[in-house]
Amino acid sequence: MDLEGFEAATVPHMNALYDAALRLAGDQATAQDLTQETYLRALRSFGTFEPGSNCRAWLLRIQYNLFCTQYRRGRRMPLVWLDEGETDPSLDLPSHEPGPEEQTVRELDREAVRRAIAQLPEDFRMAVTLVDINGLTCAEAATVMDVPRGTILSRLHRARRRLETMLLPELGRVQADDL
C-alpha cells in the first residue's frame, strides 16, 4: 500500500471534501465522520485511481456514493437542523484584509451564503458545491453524481437563480477583487 503516494495525492483535497460533506450532512460531527470514511474507502481503492486524472473529483465521487448509500436519512421527511452555535476560527480573515467592520460584513455575507445554499434541494446544493465551490467541471460533476452533464447545468442554472433572489443584499457588496 503506497501510503505516501496516497497522502500526497489526497490530503490537499481534504478541505474540499470536508466542505462538501458539511453541505451534504449539515453538521460538523457527521461531516468529519463522512470525510474520514471517504478517505478510508479511497485508501483501499487507491489502486484504481488513475494518476493524472482529477483526484478531487475521484474523492468527491466516493464521498457522494457513501453519503447516498449510508448517510442519507429520512429523505421523505423534514430534518430539523440545529444551529450548533459554533464559530469556526479558521474562517477569520488574515490581518492584511480590511478593517474589522468590513471583516464582520464579509463574515455575515459568508454566513448568509451558507444558509442560502443549505436551503437548496439536495441535488441543487450538491451541484453548486461541486462546480461553483469546488471547481469541478460540469462533466466531472456529472460523473460524481452519475447524471448527464445537461442535468448538472440545469440544476446549476436553477440553483443560481434561486440563490440570486435569496442573496440580493449580499451581491451588492462583492468587491471587484473577488470577481
Add this chain to the structure above:
Amino acid sequence: MTCEDFRLRLTAFSLGELEPGERKLTRDHLAACDDCASRVLVDRQLTALLRASAVPAPSETFAAVLAAVRVEAARDEAGLPATSPRRQAPPRQARRRHWVALAAALLAAAAVVASALLVVPAPDPGSPLSAAWSSYHSEGKNGLGTPSKAEAERLFAVLGPASRTPDLSAYGLRKDGWEGRDLAGHVAAVAEYRDAEGGRVTLMRWRGDLPRMARGPEGTELAAYRWGRHTSYWWHADGVVWCLVGTIDQDRLYQIAEHLGGES
C-alpha cells in the same frame, strides 16, 4: 438572440460550457445589451460569494482522518483485515455529541430546552444531566421490567392506547421491557427493544407538546432530529409526544418511526 434566450444560457455561458457557435451569438448579444451584461456581472458576483463561503476542515478533522488512514495502512501492512469504518470508534468530539444527544433525547422529554443542552460539553459528574444519562445507561443495560397492573392502568389513563408497547418483531426487535417513568413531572411510557446484535431502541411517549427543538416545519407530522450520525424521530398524535431513538441501523430506525408514526 433575444434576452430570454440569453437568460436561459447564462449559467452555461459563465461556465464556458456553450458550443462555439452559441458562445459567439451570446457575446454578440452581450455587446449590444446592457441589461444582459449586468446579469453576467451579478452571476459573477454570485459565484464569487459562493467560492468565498467554502468551509475549511478543522485541524482536528485533518488529524483524525490522517490518524485513521495511517492505522488502516498499518493494518494492511500487517496483513490484518480492513476495519469497517462504521465500527471504528468515532472521533472524540463526535462521541461526546452522541453522548449528549442521547441524554438530550431523554431530557427533551422533560421539556428541557434541548437546543441549549446540545452544545454544552459533557456534563460534570453529579449534575442532573449526568444523572439522567447514568439512569438511562444502567436501565438499558439491566433491561426494564414490566409495570404492575396498577401502573399499567395509570399509564393507560394518561396516554390511552399510546401507552401500549408496539410489536416491532417485524423489524427484528424483541421487547426488552417497559415501564412508566417520571420525566420531570411528565408521566412517560418507556419501552426498550433489542435486536439480535444487541442494538437498542427506546420508545418514549408522554402527554404534552413537542419540545421546541423537535418541531418540524409547519404542517409536518414527523420530524427527525439528527446529531452526529444518530437520529431521534419525533411526532405528535392525539396530544401525545412520541420519541424514538436507538443505536440500530439508522435506516431501520427511520422505517420504524414511519411505521409507528403512521399508526399513532
